[in-house]
Amino acid sequence: MNSRPSCCSNPVSVIPAVCMLCGSHCGINVTFANGVPAKVEGRADHPLSPGYICPKGQAIAEIYNSKERLQVPLQKTTEGDWKQLSWAEAIGIWADRLQAIKKQYGAEAVAVHVGQAGVGKQFTSYVERFCHVFGTPNFSTSESHCHQSRVMASRMTCGFHPQPDFMNAGLIVLWGRNPRQSSPEAMQLIKQARLKGAKLMVIDPRAHGLARQADLHLQLRPGSDLALALGLLHVIIKEQLYDQDFVARWTKGFAELAAAVDKWSPEKAEQLTGVKADAVRQAARIYARSTPACITPGNAVELNIEGFQALRAITIIQAICGNLDIRGGAMATRHLPLTSLALKEKVPVLKKAVGQEEYPLFFKHSGQAQANLLAEAILSEHPYPIKAVVIAGSNPLLTWPNVGKIKEAFSKLELLVVIDNFMTETALKADMVLPAALFLAETEIWENSCFPGENRVGAAGKIVGNRACLTNWDLWKQLAEEMGYKEYFPWESEEKALDFRLKALGLSLSRLRQYPEGVVYDHWQEKKYEKQGFATPSGKVEIYSEELEAYGYSPLPAYDENEENQNSYPDEDYPLLLSSGARSMAFLHSRYRNIPSLRRLSPAPWLKINPSTAAAMGLNDGDQVFLESSQGRVAVRLKFTEELSGQVVYLLHGWREANVNILSDDRLLDPVTGFPACRAIRINIRKK
Numbered sequence: 001m002n003s004r005p006s007c008c009s010n011p012v013s014v015i016p017a018v019c020m021l022c023g024s025h026c027g028i029n030v031t032f033a034n035g036v037p038a039k040v041e042g043r044a045d046h047p048l049s050p051g052y053i054c055p056k057g058q059a060i061a062e063i064y065n066s067k068e069r070l071q072v073p074l075q076k077t078t079e080g081d082w083k084q085l086s087w088a089e090a091i092g093i094w095a096d097r098l099q100a101i102k103k104q105y106g107a108e109a110v111a112v113h114v115g116q117a118g119v120g121k122q123f124t125s126y127v128e129r130f131c132h133v134f135g136t137p138n139f140s141t142s143e144s145h146c147h148q149s150r151v152m153a154s155r156m157t158c159g160f161h162p163q164p165d166f167m168n169a170g171l172i173v174l175w176g177r178n179p180r181q182s183s184p185e186a187m188q189l190i191k192q193a194r195l196k197g198a199k200l201m202v203i204d205p206r207a208h209g210l211a212r213q214a215d216l217h218l219q220l221r222p223g224s225d226l227a228l229a230l231g232l233l234h235v236i237i238k239e240q241l242y243d244q245d246f247v248a249r250w251t252k253g254f255a256e257l258a259a260a261v262d263k264w265s266p267e268k269a270e271q272l273t274g275v276k277a278d279a280v281r282q283a284a285r286i287y288a289r290s291t292p293a294c295i296t297p298g299n300a301v302e303l304n305i306e307g308f309q310a311l312r313a314i315t316i317i318q319a320i321c322g323n324l325d326i327r328g329g330a331m332a333t334r335h336l337p338l339t340s341l342a343l344k345e346k347v348p349v350l351k352k353a354v355g356q357e358e359y360p361l362f363f364k365h366s367g368q369a370q371a372n373l374l375a376e377a378i379l380s381e382h383p384y385p386i387k388a389v390v391i392a393g394s395n396p397l398l399t400w401p402n403v404g405k406i407k408e409a410f411s412k413l414e415l416l417v418v419i420d421n422f423m424t425e426t427a428l429k430a431d432m433v434l435p436a437a438l439f440l441a442e443t444e445i446w447e448n449s450c451f452p453g454e455n456r457v458g459a460a461g462k463i464v465g466n467r468a469c470l471t472n473w474d475l476w477k478q479l480a481e482e483m484g485y486k487e488y489f490p491w492e493s494e495e496k497a498l499d500f501r502l503k504a505l506g507l508s509l510s511r512l513r514q515y516p517e518g519v520v521y522d523h524w525q526e527k528k529y530e531k532q533g534f535a536t537p538s539g540k541v542e543i544y545s546e547e548l549e550a551y552g553y554s555p556l557p558a559y560d561e562n563e564e565n566q567n568s569y570p571d572e573d574y575p576l577l578l579s580s581g582a583r584s585m586a587f588l589h590s591r592y593r594n595i596p597s598l599r600r601l602s603p604a605p606w607l608k609i610n611p612s613t614a615a616a617m618g619l620n621d622g623d624q625v626f627l628e629s630s631q632g633r634v635a636v637r638l639k640f641t642e643e644l645s646g647q648v649v650y651l652l653h654g655w656r657e658a659n660v661n662i663l664s665d666d667r668l669l670d671p672v673t674g675f676p677a678c679r680a681i682r683i684n685i686r687k688k
Contacts, residue, residue: 018460020439024185025446037061070435095482107135108351109387114141115394123472125341132343133488137353144371149302149673153311159535162330164294169328171290175203177298182583222579223680224273226306229313231269232284234261241288243322253544292328303679308672313557319541334522336447338501359674370674375409388415397425398590401676402666437469458518574682580653580660590654605658606639608650624688629663
């Protein structure tokens with residue numbers, strides 16, 4: 001057990017820190033009373049979030065002090081009870097079980113997944129390094145269903161993943177993104193831009209508060225983003241609203257695109273999206289004439305069957321209108337270049353990762369297994385048996401598609417280990433549960449490229465003891481040493497390991513600690529492509545992608561109207577479309593619903609529905625109903641809202657009481673990335 005830092009030993013003290021609950025990295029002041037966090041407030045001097053703090057940040061002390069927090073390693077007995085273990089016992093048992101499975105089935109029989117809790121955290125790299133040393137190709141992260149599709153689509157098109165320059169934009173387009181709930185630091189910049197005169201366009205199936213304040217809101221049908229993007233491209237090209245000089249000099253495949261979108265009139269887009277043709281024309285004209293303008297797509301776009309191609313089309317819209325890598329547009333910023341901890345050469349080349357055959361481009365660009373195929377791989381034993389799964393900071397039984405299959409698959413395993421702060425639904429099914437340390441007890445590196453024109457990196461130091469928990473570094477280092485891999489984790493402390501990571505930047509952890517506001521490691525320069533071209537095979541924006549073509553995919557953003565598993569449109573048996581997966585400011589996906597102050601903000605799951613839609617079905621506000629899909633059903637209460645139109649309903653995900661992923665289908669995946677289609681689920685409603 002680590003002792004509490006001496007800086008926290010006074011009866012009352014205030015320690016500056018950085019919140020690591022999500023990727024916003026807001027500055028906070030933590031007030032300690034008798035060495036224990038008692039209150040958390042926003043830090044006014046932090047450059048990314050001057051004084052702001054979200055409800056989750058305000059609840060940090062409550063999370064830390066929760067009696068439900070896991071404190072000791074637990075092992076499930078043959079009777080189904082939990083037996084407490086010491087850390088030495090737990091790591092010894094864990095190591096022995098992994099070695100035995102590797103000896104009998106091969107290292108590939110072990111799969112390791114790091115969830116949202118590992119996003120932007122250094123421990124994800126420690127886990128990946130362990131997997132490489134162990135020899136399994138089956139390392140995966142939340143990138144199987146979040147963000148990676150956006151990165152792939154943009155990099156394969158223009159060579160970089162754009163960062164929107166909100167502060168200098170004439171027009172801001174939020175496409176399937178609601179930063180009021182998901183990105184507080186971005187919301188602050190958008191507010192400032194609006195005060196300076198920037199226009200706002202929102203593309204979203206929900207008329208939420210930000211959409212109602214927009215200059216233009218396109219309320220499209222869930223899952224129809226590609227159809228809308230093609231309609232916008234049709235107008236921009238047909239009316240010659242694009243930047244002709246940029247297109248001529250810096251794009252490849254424009255003529256082919258123009259021919260392909262010629263049939264995508266606004267009237268056709270209206271049929272598929274529900275957005276009026278005149279609104280499609282208006283949106284295209286406003287965007288094309290508002291340079292500089294930026295489009296920022298959210299998770300909602302990528303979590304559909306056509307998500308990858310929709311994201312490609314959105315990148316192309318920005319490119320042909322001359323908004324790439326300009327001030328106020330889509331900036332090409334430098335990704336934090338830390339020294340890699342990967343040891344991929346240790347993984348046998350002949351053993352392919354789960355999903356590598358089915359989604360080769362996803363594997364090529366991410367280097368990871370596709371977690372959405374893990375349950376099927378366990379049950380079918382294709383491409384080989386999977387006998388053990390380690391889950392760190394994820395709750396698949398609430399957040400992955402087709403929960404029924406996941407439960408069945410996990411019950412077939414010889415070993416399931418879960419590392420988390422609380423006893424989640426997935427942890428309850430585990431053979432061993434290990435408590436994870438909270439970020440206040442970890443040493444971390446934070447990074448942010450949202451601030452216009454500069455990238456910052458800083459240190460989030462450990463300011464509180466771990467109680468009985470090991471840090472993530474100690475956990476994986478001790479496991480590696482127990483298994484005989486000490487030489488591959490040679491650093492005597494996490495601080496030394498972080499110094500190794502920072503070498504690529506010419507920085508050290510001690511230097512970062514001298515600058516609470518972080519260190520600017522890169523200043524953005526406009527139109528870098530004019531000197532060095534785009535980081536694509538042709539050096540241009542690849543509207544027509546030969547790489548996609550070589551792998552058997554459409555080289556242009558193409559909508560397959562004959563696709564049998566099109567999930568975006570209702571059918572006779574399931575006449576409604578359920579949208580789910582959006583973020584709530586109160587929670588992080590399934591996390592923190594057990595925290596009283598956060599639960600008060602969103603006390604229960606409600607199925608939101610338009611009153612007219614409900615009336616046509618003979619349903620009333622507050623009715624208890626069954627929500628049914630081809631995969632299962634959940635019970636929930638109705639709540640009327642004018643935010644939704646037509647045949648669209650909405651349910652926040654992450655509830656154990658109304659688990660929306662009982663309804664989702666793990667067979668409905670984007671053909672390029674394997675991302676699940678959880679933003680447009682065909683459903684029916686029956687009164688309970």
